[in-house]
Amino acid sequence: MIAIVALVKIIVLILVILGTVAYLVLLERKVSAYMQDRIGPNRVGPKGLLQPVADILKLVLKELIVPVKANRFVHALAPVISITVALSALAVIPFGSYIVVGGQKINLMIANVNVGVLYILAMSSLGVYGITLSGWASNNKYSLLGGLRSSAQMISYELSLGLSIIGVLMVDGTLRLDKIVEAQSRGFWNIIYQPLGFLVFVVAAFAETNRLPFDLPEAEPELVGGYHTEYSGMRWGLFFLSEYTNVIVSSALMATLYFGGWSLPFVNYSAMQPNAAAAVQVVTFLAKTGIFIFIYMWIRWTLPRFRYDQLMNLGWKVWLPLAFLNLLGTGAALLAFR
Amino acid sequence: MQQNRNGRIKKKMSLWARLYFPEIIRGMSITIRAFFRPKFVRQYPEERWVPPPIFRGRPVLVVEDETGVERCVACGLCARVCPPLAIQVQAAETELDKERYPELFEINMLRCIFCGFCEEVCPEEAIIMSKDFELTFTDPEDAIYGKDKLLIPASQLKDRLGFLKQYR
Numbered sequence: 001m002i003a004i005v006a007l008v009k010i011i012v013l014i015l016v017i018l019g020t021v022a023y024l025v026l027l028e029r030k031v032s033a034y035m036q037d038r039i040g041p042n043r044v045g046p047k048g049l050l051q052p053v054a055d056i057l058k059l060v061l062k063e064l065i066v067p068v069k070a071n072r073f074v075h076a077l078a079p080v081i082s083i084t085v086a087l088s089a090l091a092v093i094p095f096g097s098y099i100v101v102g103g104q105k106i107n108l109m110i111a112n113v114n115v116g117v118l119y120i121l122a123m124s125s126l127g128v129y130g131i132t133l134s135g136w137a138s139n140n141k142y143s144l145l146g147g148l149r150s151s152a153q154m155i156s157y158e159l160s161l162g163l164s165i166i167g168v169l170m171v172d173g174t175l176r177l178d179k180i181v182e183a184q185s186r187g188f189w190n191i192i193y194q195p196l197g198f199l200v201f202v203v204a205a206f207a208e209t210n211r212l213p214f215d216l217p218e219a220e221p222e223l224v225g226g227y228h229t230e231y232s233g234m235r236w237g238l239f240f241l242s243e244y245t246n247v248i249v250s251s252a253l254m255a256t257l258y259f260g261g262w263s264l265p266f267v268n269y270s271a272m273q274p275n276a277a278a279a280v281q282v283v284t285f286l287a288k289t290g291i292f293i294f295i296y297m298w299i300r301w302t303l304p305r306f307r308y309d310q311l312m313n314l315g316w317k318v319w320l321p322l323a324f325l326n327l328l329g330t331g332a333a334l335l336a337f338r
Numbered sequence: 339m340q341q342n343r344n345g346r347i348k349k350k351m352s353l354w355a356r357l358y359f360p361e362i363i364r365g366m367s368i369t370i371r372a373f374f375r376p377k378f379v380r381q382y383p384e385e386r387w388v389p390p391p392i393f394r395g396r397p398v399l400v401v402e403d404e405t406g407v408e409r410c411v412a413c414g415l416c417a418r419v420c421p422p423l424a425i426q427v428q429a430a431e432t433e434l435d436k437e438r439y440p441e442l443f444e445i446n447m448l449r450c451i452f453c454g455f456c457e458e459v460c461p462e463e464a465i466i467m468s469k470d471f472e473l474t475f476t477d478p479e480d481a482i483y484g485k486d487k488l489l490i491p492a493s494q495l496k497d498r499l500g501f502l503k504q505y506r
Contacts, residue, residue, distance in 0.1 A: 031373075034372075034373045034377070035369045035370075035372050035373050036372070037372060037375060037377060037378075038377060038379055039377050039379050298366055298369060298370065299362075299366065301369055302362070302365040302366050302368070302369045303362065303365060
C-alpha cells in the first residue's frame with residue numbers, strides 16, 4: 001500500500017516536472033525576449049504555447065550522431081546520469097504538509113529521509129559525473145575542456161553551498177526539509193536569520209547549475225557547446241532538460257530553506273480542511289519557486305559571464321571565506337541568544 | 339592616479355563598483371524596466387512594411403497608362419551602366435511612334451545589386467526602382483525576369499515617379 005502511494009507520487013511528480021521543464025524552455029525564451037524589447041515565439045499555438053511540443057518533436061526526430069572514436073556506452077550514459085540525478089533530488093522536497101485521501105494521511109513529500117539536506121548535496125555532487133563523462137566521452141578537446149572546467153567549477157562551489165546550508169541546519173536543528181519548513185512556519189523565515197547564508201547559497205546555486213553568470217563551460221563563443229557539443233537530438237535534449245530541472249530544484253531549495261517553503265506567515269492551516277490547506281500550501285510553494293525561477297532568468301539576461309579564472313578566484317577566495325564567516329556569525333548568535 | 343606602462347592613466351574602480359552586488363541590482367532594475375516596456379514587433383507576414391518613395395526595390399519597366407506601350411526605346415544605356423551586367427536588351431523595329439522597342443529585355447535578379455544606376459542613366463524614365471524587394475526563387479532559371487515580370491503600369495509606380503520628379 002505504501003509502495004503504491006509512493007509510486008503514484010513519483011509518477012505524478014516526474015510527469016509534472018518534465019512537462020514544466022519543457023515549458024520552462026519557452027518561458028526562458030519569452031522572458032529573455034521581453035527583456036530585449038521583443039516578444040518571443042508566438043507563432044506555434046496561441047501565444048506560442050505549443051512551441052515546446054514543436055521543440056520536443058524536432059529533437060526526437062533528429063539524427064543521432066555519435067563521434068567515431070567516442071566511447072558509445074559512456075556517451076549514452078552521461079545524459080542519463082544528469083537527468084536521473086536532477087530528478088532524484090526532488091524526492092525530499094516538501095510540496096505541502098499532507099492531504100487526506102480516503103481516510104489515509106498522505107505526506108506531500110516523496111521520501112521523508114532523516115538526512116534530507118545531505119541527500120540533496122549528495123545528488124548535486126553526483127551531477128558532476130554527468131558533465132565530466134560527457135566531456136570525456138565526446139573525444140573532442142573542446143568538450144573535454146568544457147567538461148573539466150564545469151566539473152572544477154561545480155566542485156568548488158559545492159563547498160560554499162554545503163557550508164551555507166549548515167547555517168540553516170544550525171538555526172533549525174534538523175536536516176529534514178519538512179521540519180525545516182515547519183520551524184519556519186512557527187517563527188520567522190530563515191532569510192531573516194541567515195541573510196549572508198542566503199547570498200552564498202544563491203551564488204553557489206548559480207554556479208552549480210552552470211547558469212549565467214557562471215556558464216563558461218557551455219558558452220557558445222568560448223567552447224562551441226562545451227560538454228554537450230557532440231550531442232544531437234534527444235540526448236542533447238536530455239542535457240537541456242536536466243539543466244532546467246536543476247534550476248527547478250535550486251529554486252525549490254531556496255524557497256524551502258530560506259523563504260518558508262509551503263508556509264505563509266499569517267495563515268492558520270489547522271483551521272482549514274486538510275485538503276484545502278494542502279492546496280493553498282502547494283500553490284504558495286509553486287509561486288515561491290516560480291519567483292526564484294524568474295530570478296534565475298532575470299539574472300541570466302542581465303549579467304555578462306565570468307571568465308574562468310575570475311570564477312575560480314571568487315569561488316575559493318571570496319565565497320568560501322564568506323561562508324565560513326556566516327557559520328561563525330551564526331554560531332556566535334546562537335550562543336548569545338539561546 | 340598612477341600611470342600605466344603605456345603612459346595611460348589607470349583609475350581604480352570605486353569600492354561600490356568593486357563590490358559588484360550594487361551594480362548587479364542596478365543592472366537588474368534596467369532589465370526589469372525593459373521587461374515592462376511596450377513592444378513594437380511587426381507581425382510579418384500579416385503586417386507588411388511599405389517602403390517610402392526613396393526606397394530602391396527591384397527595377398521595373400514603366401508602361402504608359404493611356405497607350406499601354408512601354409516607355410523603353412531599347413537604347414541599351416542601362417545594360418551598359420549596370421555594374422554586375424544583370425540587364426540584357428535586344429532592340430527591334432516597330433510600327434509605333436518610337437525608333438526601336440525592346441524585343442528582349444531580361445534582368446537577372448541574382449546579379450542585380452539594386453544600385454539604381456539603370457534608373458539614373460535612363461533618358462526616357464523607362465526603368466525605375468519599384469518598392470518590391472521580397473524575391474524568392476527555387477531555381478536559378480526562375481531568377482531571370484523577362485518582360486512579363488518587368489512591365490508595370492505607371493499608375494502603380496506613382497510614388498517613385500513623384501520622387502524622381504522632385505529630387506532628380
